[in-house]
Amino acid sequence: MTPLTSPSRLLTRHLGYNVTFRQRFLNPVTSLPKQTQRKFTSVTAPDQAAAVTTQTLVTPSPESLGFEETSVKKVRRPIYLDMQATTPVDPRVLDAMLPYLTQHYGNPHSRTHAYGWEAEKAVEQARTHVAELIGADPKEIVFTSGATESNNISVKGVARFYKSSKKHIITTQIARLIDLNAFAESIRPDTSLVSIMTVNNEIGVTQPVEEIGRICRSKKIFFHTDAAQAVGKIPVDVNKMNIDLMSISGHKIYGPKGIGALYVRRKPRVRLEALQSGGGQERGLRSGTVPTPLVVGLGEACRIAKEEMQYDSERVKKLSQRLIDGIMSKVQHIVRNGDPNASYPGCVNLSFAYIEGESLLMALKDIALSSGSACTSASLEPSYVLRALGAEDDMAHSSIRFGIGRFTTEREIDLVVDRVVRHVDKLREMSPLWEMVQEGIDLKSIQWSQH
Amino acid sequence: MSVTPSRTQVLQIYRSLLKASKNFSNYNFRDYAYRKTRDSFHQHKNETRPDKITELVKKAEHELNVVKRQGYLNSLYAVDRLIVEDLEGKEATRVRGEN
Secondary structure: OOOOOHHHHHHHHHHHHHOOOOOOOOHHHHHHHHHHHHHHHHHOOOOOHHHHHHHHHHHHOOOOOOOOOOOOOOOOOOEEOOOOOOOOHHHHHHHHHHHHOOOOOOOOOOOOHHHHHHHHHHHHHHHHHHHHHHOHHHEEEEEEEHHHHHHHHHHHHHHHOOOOOOOEEEOOOOOOOOHHHHHHHOOOEEEEEEEEEOOOOOEEEEEOOOHHHHHHHHHEEEEEEOOOOOOOOOOOOOOOOOEEEEEEOOOOOOOOOOOOOEEEOOOOOOOOOOOOOOOOOOHOOOOOOOOOOHHHHHHHHHHHHHHHHHHHHHHHHHHHOOOOOOOHHHOEEEEEOOOHHHHOOOOEEEEEOOOOOOHHHHOOOOEOEEEEOOHHHHHHEEEEEEEHHHHHHHOOOEEEEEEOOOOOOOOHHHHHHHHHHHHHHHHHHHHHHHHHOHHHHHHHHHHOOOO | OOOOOOHHHHHHHHHHHHHHHHOOHHHHHHHHHHHHHHHHHHHHOOOHHHHHHHHHHHHHHHHHHHHHHHHHHHHHHHOOHHHHHOOOOOOHHHHHOOO
């Protein structure tokens, strides 16, 4: 027994151990190994006179680090179900990127040495992967910082290049399916560009891109589509869909943030005015050194997406159905927003009647979610929920978006169903509207007092 | 010409991949790596063409290296567990049985 050294040594060791594993670090002193506790008592034994000097040193006080008397609740991270906002970087993507963040740091535009050549080779390889995913030629791909920049280059670039002759641009923010007749009527002789999202990020509605592309091509108008939510998730072919310009984002397809791509058709050629001037990289359309590691990451993300599109989409569809069936079978008065036949299954947007969306979002603190935005209300128009609510229709607009992705599991979905069902029931019990509905009162018959 | 990998070799790499996939500290990556390995091997379990087997094994070897590296890297940056992981093990057999 060496009480002089061993208790303090054990204490130090234990602290070191605790710092690594936060969970144990937060546990009270009672959870210390028996051996450690025994050695503390041996320090205070009367025959160990020498130990008295160290006694104060090693006796844990309530203030000492790691020895709080109160038990702290275990920290648990919420599960992530917001894949439309961003996706985690696939480990395979990170694995492809790391060599270019460590050893191969050359500038891809350096022509005089091996560092530059190997970086350039990697960039061109990535360009090929991006092009293959959308059925394009590698020469038609321009790397940008993301879909926002790609959108800016497309819309402003085309508008500025053709400003002398064509001054009209058609764009839409609506989440509903576009009415093709109304769309064709909105085209003018001086229309230069049509810009429409392939898949809406709020309710996941997929637009009839192919038909829109055909109309645009027949009228010789350039067609731009923001496909950030679509590429890698649903099949996209720029030739089949008659797309002239397309925005792609890295971080929506399990790639890194801060990288994206723009597809610019060469035949028939789309002329653009560059927004950023400088060294003339990327055919002068986007000056600035191409970030090799990010580009390699985007390329790898596209390669994986192409290879595993069927596997991923089957799984996402299955999980999506599990979520919808799970919630719908246990709770009434829920509406799925968006056309179920023209929606990406990985984006499930639900409206819960008689509940405020924000309060449900707050209650579901175990799940990282996002609320559907205001424009979803348009798609709710024919729903019985809205009609039932009559004047108070803004209540029904509170919707929640569930984003399912490659790494979502069955167990996560089951937990979400359990939590949603539990909290919806609880919140409805508190709602006076719900009480009235239960009593059979027609909400439409109520005369709401003005204030 | 390379020799077609034997059944034992294929099973060996399959087991190594399943084992390595458990190194991910991140629950979602761990689950995916395990599931993807199992699904990919099962998908090709009736493959008889020697050149195809050689190609798939080569791919699996590459995957194994990636999973080994990334699983380790991931464990170095471990954070708190997910809320759903408390149920892991308890329900694992049930969930797997459904697939």
